Structures are given as C-alpha cells and as structure tokens.
Amino acid sequence: MRHILATGLLSLAIAGCGPVNRGVESVNQPVVSRADYVFDVNADGLASPDSAEGRQLDAWFAALRLGYGDSIALDDPAPYGHEGARATIAAILADHGMLLGNAAPVMPGSPVAGSIRVVVSRSRAEVQGCPNWSRPSQPEFAASTMSNYGCAVNANLAAMVANPEDLVRGQEAFGSDARSVTKAIQSYRQKAPTGAEGLKSESTTKGSK
Numbered sequence: 001m002r003h004i005l006a007t008g009l010l011s012l013a014i015a016g017c018g019p020v021n022r023g024v025e026s027v028n029q030p031v032v033s034r035a036d037y038v039f040d041v042n043a044d045g046l047a048s049p050d051s052a053e054g055r056q057l058d059a060w061f062a063a064l065r066l067g068y069g070d071s072i073a074l075d076d077p078a079p080y081g082h083e084g085a086r087a088t089i090a091a092i093l094a095d096h097g098m099l100l101g102n103a104a105p106v107m108p109g110s111p112v113a114g115s116i117r118v119v120v121s122r123s124r125a126e127v128q129g130c131p132n133w134s135r136p137s138q139p140e141f142a143a144s145t146m147s148n149y150g151c152a153v154n155a156n157l158a159a160m161v162a163n164p165e166d167l168v169r170g171q172e173a174f175g176s177d178a179r180s181v182t183k184a185i186q187s188y189r190q191k192a193p194t195g196a197e198g199l200k201s202e203s204t205t206k207g208s209k
Contacts, residue, residue, distance in 0.1 A: 019135065022143050026150020028132065030125045030158035032168050037064060037120040040111045043078070046085040049092050057118065058092050064120055066096045069163035073104035075117035085116055125164035127155045 021027050039060050045053035066072070072093060076082060090100045104119045111117040135147035161167060 019147065020142050020144045021149070022145075024145075026145075026154060028127050028130055028148075028150045028154055030127050030154055030164075030167055032123055032125045032164045034121055034123045036105055036107065037122070038107060039118045039120075040115045041085075041089075041118060043076075043082040043085040043114055043116050046082075046088040046116075049088055049095070051088075054088055054092060057089065058095070060118075061092065061096050061098075061120075064122075066093075066098050066120070069123060069165070070098065071101050071121040072098055073101040073119050073121070075104040075107065075111060075119060077111055077113060077115075082116060089116070089118065123164040125158035125161060125167055127151060127158055130155055 019027060039057065041053050041057055045051055046057075048054060049058065064070075074086060074089065076086070086100070093100055104117070105121055107117070107119060130148070130151035132147040132151060135144065137146040140146075158164070158167070
C-alpha cells in the first residue's frame with residue numbers, strides 16, 4: 001500500500017511540471033523583435049548614385065540584403081532637408097526594389113551637420129523556448145495541454161511570414177484594395193444558397209446491347 005501511494009505522489013509531481021494551460025490557445029506564441037541599422041552619409045557627396053557616397057551606400061544596402069519587410073527612412077537634421085540627396089537615396093533603393101519611408105524611428109544621438117542618417121529597420125519573429133518538453137502529455141491530472149503544444153504551428157508561422165510586423169498589427173486595406181475586399185464580401189453575402197433552387201434530378205436509362 002505504501003508503494004502504491006508513493007507511486008501516485010510521484011506521478012502527481014511529474015504532471016505538475018511546466019505551466020498549466022487548460023485552454024486551446026497555445027502559450028507558445030511568436031515574439032516579434034526589431035533591429036535598427038544606421039549609416040551616416042555626406043549629403044553634399046550624394047550628387048548621384050554613381051558618386052563615391054552613392055556607391056558606398058549601395059554596397060551597404062547590398063550587404064544588408066534588403067528585402068520585403070525592411071523599412072528604410074532618413075533622419076535629416078537640416079531644417080529644409082537635402083532634396084537632391086534624398087532623391088539619390090531613393091534612386092539607389094529603387095535598384096534594390098525598395099521604397100523610401102516617411103518617418104525614421106527615434107535613435108540615440110543625431111547625425112552631424114551636413115550628413116543624413118539612413119535607418120534600416122528589420123523585424124524578426126520567433127517562438128522562444130521551443131521545443132518545450134517541461135510538461136509531459138501523460139499522466140495529466142490538471143486538464144492542461146502539454147508544454148510543447150503549439151510550438152510547431154506557431155514556429156512555422158513565424159518562419160514563413162514575409163513581414164513579421166504583420167503578426168503585430170496586420171496590413172491596412174485602402175484605396176482599390178479596400179474596394180475589392182468589400183466587393184468580394186458583398187458578393188458572398190448576396191449569393192443565394194445552392195439549395196434554394198432545389199435539387200437537380202438525374203435519370204439513367206439502361207442501354208441496349
């Protein structure tokens with residue numbers, strides 16, 4: 001009898017490891033982090049993409065391997081801005097298939113007078129702590145999912161999403177995109193159910209040889 005009781009207490013202790021989750025929502029959710037890369041260029045030296053400053057900036061973009069989801073913005077301390085330099089940076093970005101953003105994130109310090117700070121913001125999504133086997137699936141006395149529940153699905157989602165920031169706030173529909181989405185929803189709602197027209201009758205005849 002003592003041996004059975006000890007075994008039961010050991011099972012309870014093992015089942016109590018890890019967090020308790022009695023719902024169907026996984027506790028293993030993607031976490032989105034952001035990294036900012038800065039590069040200060042001389043505004044007067046950005047006369048064209050072929051200038052020394054332009055080639056140096058282009059090489060920096062190539063080293064970062066710019067892609068979808070990256071956000072590029074400028075921090076220009078000049079009160080009226082350097083329009084020519086901004087146009088040159090935009091042209092260089094166009095060669096990489098990217099567009100220049102509007103507002104740069106707040107960064108420590110500021111570029112020196114006569115220079116422009118180029119800020120590349122890149123987000124990353126990952127599920128931390130997975131795989132997690134701290135709580136086994138059996139025995140289970142707390143009606144909880146195992147600790148690794150949701151790790152595979154959410155880790156794959158974090159790895160496949162093109163823009164990790166979409167996991168935070170998603171994409172906004174505007175202009176023609178918004179009208180297209182609204183039109184599709186309206187067509188779906190106004191479509192008559194397939195059973196409203198009755199069932200289609202079929203007849204078969206036995207062919208003669």
